[in-house]
Structures are given as structure tokens and as C-alpha cells.
Amino acid sequence: MNRRQSAPRLDFEAAAIYEYPEHLRPWLEALPKQSGVYFFHGESEAMPLYIGKSVNIRSRVLSHLRTPDEAAMLRQSRRITWICTAGELGALLLEARLIKEQQPLFNKRLRRNRQLCSLLFKGDKPQVVYAREVDFSAEPGLYGLFANRRAALQTLQTIADEEKLCYGLLGLESLTRGRGCFRSALRRCAGACCGKETQEEHDSRFLAAMERMRLVCWPWKGPIALEEVGPTMTHYHIIHNWLWLGAVNNLSEAADLLRTPAGFDHDGYKILCKPLMSGAYTITELNQ
Numbered sequence: 001m002n003r004r005q006s007a008p009r010l011d012f013e014a015a016a017i018y019e020y021p022e023h024l025r026p027w028l029e030a031l032p033k034q035s036g037v038y039f040f041h042g043e044s045e046a047m048p049l050y051i052g053k054s055v056n057i058r059s060r061v062l063s064h065l066r067t068p069d070e071a072a073m074l075r076q077s078r079r080i081t082w083i084c085t086a087g088e089l090g091a092l093l094l095e096a097r098l099i100k101e102q103q104p105l106f107n108k109r110l111r112r113n114r115q116l117c118s119l120l121f122k123g124d125k126p127q128v129v130y131a132r133e134v135d136f137s138a139e140p141g142l143y144g145l146f147a148n149r150r151a152a153l154q155t156l157q158t159i160a161d162e163e164k165l166c167y168g169l170l171g172l173e174s175l176t177r178g179r180g181c182f183r184s185a186l187r188r189c190a191g192a193c194c195g196k197e198t199q200e201e202h203d204s205r206f207l208a209a210m211e212r213m214r215l216v217c218w219p220w221k222g223p224i225a226l227e228e229v230g231p232t233m234t235h236y237h238i239i240h241n242w243l244w245l246g247a248v249n250n251l252s253e254a255a256d257l258l259r260t261p262a263g264f265d266h267d268g269y270k271i272l273c274k275p276l277m278s279g280a281y282t283i284t285e286l287n288q
């Protein structure tokens with residue numbers, strides 16, 4: 001059989017397997033048109049099959065039911081539940097927390113617990129460092145947050161190309177003593193490696209470019225509350241050192257959540273850095 005013949009047969013098989021999940025209909029009626037986190041549960045009471053988030057739980061869940069690619073998950077699902085949040089931020093934080101804790105079978109996309117890395121620069125050659133090696137919440141010489149070492153080095157190379165910096169002096173390639181690098185001959189390196197510019201000139205352009213992507217350390221003395229006002233409710237997100245400790249309805253309930261996090265929380269950092277730094281939310285410092 002050639003390829004042309006086999007393709008339609010696969011389509012037919014997928015269509016035959018997918019059937020609208022009638023057995024989930026009883027749960028659809030009550031789905032709220034609000035932001036929050038939703039759960040597809042199978043036979044197990046303890047572990048959901050899938051956890052998702054949306055600013056509109058109802059429309060998002062309905063779109064799952066119409067997705068043939070998710071037929072296997074839908075067939076195994078027995079019921080749907082949800083938790084409403086004040087807004088999108090609360091949904092993001094709660095989803096990330098629950099997926100990490102429960103690792104549902106069908107959340108493959110987010111299952112890997114990736115180790116993010118950053119660039120450490122203290123005047124010598126920049127180094128790629130991981131959150132397990134360096135305390136990201138306390139080290140002031142960190143620049144950028146990257147998915148992996150390759151992405152960090154790629155950024156370093158892009159900066160070098162834009163600023164005509166020397167790959168050799170940045171540690172991206174080795175230099176032969178007494179000779180300029182290959183890129184300096186092509187004028188892609190301004191020549192700090194062969195005396196055409198000083199190390200200081202080179203480093204100041206490098207620092208200015210790095211400064212634009214500096215990793216923000218935790219800028220408060222202790223924990224804070226971020227107020228998220230939604231159409232039907234207001235939540236206070238209690239956060240310390242980029243770790244989301246939970247959400248409460250009143251600041252008076254915050255004390256129950258307060259604890260000192262063990263270290264830098266990169267999931268929290270990724271979700272919270274922009275909202276916390278944007279000035280768009282009311283932030284209250286909490287005394288411990």
C-alpha cells in the first residue's frame with residue numbers, strides 16, 4: 001500500500017474513535033463563564049486526568065469536548081469539577097501549583113520539571129548557572145532566565161553579534177594567545193582581543209546589553225499581598241520570594257499562609273515577574 005492510500009484510512013480511524021462525550025453532559029450545565037481551574041476526573045478519586053485553566057471555564061471545557069485529539073482523555077473522564085478564581089493571574093498560579101503537585105496523566109506538556117538557568121556575570125567571563133547551584137533570589141549578578149544552557153548561550157551570541165563583542169573574551173570560543181579572533185578579521189568583533197579597543201570599552205557595551213535583561217531579585221523585605229480584583233470576587237495572592245503561598249479573601253487570613261520559602265521559585269518567577277513589576281496591581285507588604 002502506498003502513502004496516498006493510507007492517509008485517509010488514518011483519518012477515518014480517528015473519526016471512528018472520537019464520539020461526542022455524551023456521558024459528560026450532566027456536568028456541562030453548571031460550568032461557570034468565569035476564570036479559574038478545571039479538572040477532568042477519571043475513576044480515581046484522588047488524581048485528576050487533566051488540569052486546565054481559562055478566563056472562561058465554560059467555553060474552554062466545551063472546546064475540549066469537541067477536540068478529537070483528546071478522545072482518549074474524554075473517554076476515560078467520568079466527571080468535571082472546577083475552582084473559580086478572581087482573575088487570570090489566580091488561574092495561572094493555581095494551575096501551575098496543581099499540575100506540579102498532581103502530575104495528571106494528560107498534562108504531558110507541562111509535566112517536565114525543568115531546571116531554568118541564568119547568566120552569571122561578575123566582571124570575568126559570563127557563566128551559565130542553574131537555580132540548584134545559585135540562589136536566584138539573592139545573587140545580584142544574574143542576567144536573564146532561560147529554558148536551557150543552549151538558549152542562554154544563544155542569547156550571549158546574539159548580544160555579541162549586535163554589539164561587536166569578542167566571542168573569545170566572552171568564553172564562546174577559545175583564543176590563540178597573541179592573535180585576534182577570526183571575527184575581528186571580519187570586523188564582526190570590534191577587536192578587544194587584539195588591542196583595537198580596550199577591555200573596558202568591550203565590557204561596558206556588554207554590561208549595558210546584559211542590564212536590559214537583568215533577572216529581578218525579590219525587591220521587598222518579606223512577603224507581600226497582590227490584590228486581584230475580578231468581576232465577581234477579589235483575591236489577595238500571598239507571595240514571598242517569587243513563591244505563591246496561596247490566595248485569600250481577606251488580608252486578615254494571610255497570616256495562615258506565611259512561611260519562608262526554601263529558595264527561589266522559578267515557576268512563580270515566570271508567572272509573577274511581569275504582573276508584580278508592572279505596577280498594575282495593588283501590592284501590600286506584609287510584616288512577618
Ligand SMILES: [Zn+2]
Nearest residue numbers: 166181189193
Ligand atoms: Zn575578538
